[in-house]
């Protein structure tokens with residue numbers, strides 16, 4: 001029977017020694033030759049201190065790199081959290097996702113995104129944020145207000161494909177790249193479509209079942225005057241504005257952001273079909289009549305109109 005030691009489990013026979021093994025051997029050798037008159041523990045202490053001197057720069061460098069990586073990871077986490085917050089704006093305020101349990105309304109909203117080329121890149125980003133926000137509002141609404149995005153086939157789609165790629169997994173919202181509004185309308189169903197626009201005297205008192213409300217999917221600071229009104233007229237569609245004058249104090253035309261219009265429709269249902277309450281919930285308090293206006297808001301009327309096209313998340 002052989003008395004030879006079994007090979008080290010991790011080490012294959014004939015492998016060169018690792019740097020750790022070399023270091024270990026060096027230490028043992030040094031320990032063997034303790035200088036005269038020096039205790040073993042003192043000798044050990046000196047060797048330790050010498051090793052520290054030799055490796056401290058390396059150690060500090062390692063610690064610096066570790067801290068840098070930690071900082072980068074924390075930055076990355078913060079960025080992801082911000083992106084998530086943007087997408088789930090409403091889920092922060094209301095954690096309950098209503099999808100699948102919603103009360104039917106028979107109402108559909110369409111964001112008409114055929115105006116892509118009229119927006120600069122910043123406005124495209126803003127519009128994509130508004131769609132994300134509206135999707136969130138849709139998911140958390142107690143009522144089923146279907147949401148479709150038509151003409152989703154240019155810059156806006158590119159923005160989503162590049163930066164909000166999870167949109168393909170979103171449920172209950174239809175991104176339609178094949179159809180424009182005109183493809184959906186026939187002589188038979190025309191009367192069931194209403195194009196929402198601030199540029200009319202026709203007031204929408206209530207949202208009717210089996211009706212589709214079209215909202216212009218554009219951020220333009222109202223550069224393109226009467227854009228949606230003209231389009232609706234060309235298509236021969238009914239138009240209507242939200243009863244904003246009753247509840248909102250603004251100069252000039254009462255032009256709202258696309259997402260605000262959709263959120264207002266959701267809140268109208270949730271607030272017992274009361275536009276006043278819906279406006280109160282969706283728009284900043286300083287804009288709603290009867291709400292206390294902070295001192296600094298006095299004389300800010302012009303800024304208010306511009307702000308109305310820009311949701312607070314932008």
Ligand SMILES: C[S@@+](CC[C@H](N)C(=O)[O-])C[C@H]1O[C@@H](n2cnc3c(N)ncnc32)[C@H](O)[C@@H]1O
Pocket residue numbers: 195196197198214215216217218219220221222223224225226227228229240241242244254255256257258261309
């Ligand atoms: C930012 S606005 C677009 C402004 C654009 N210059 C226009 O002329 O339509 C976005 C969309 O929200 C809807 N909207 C805005 N204010 C509204 C209001 N007071 N009543 C009804 N719809 C409104 C319209 O459908 C509008 O196209």
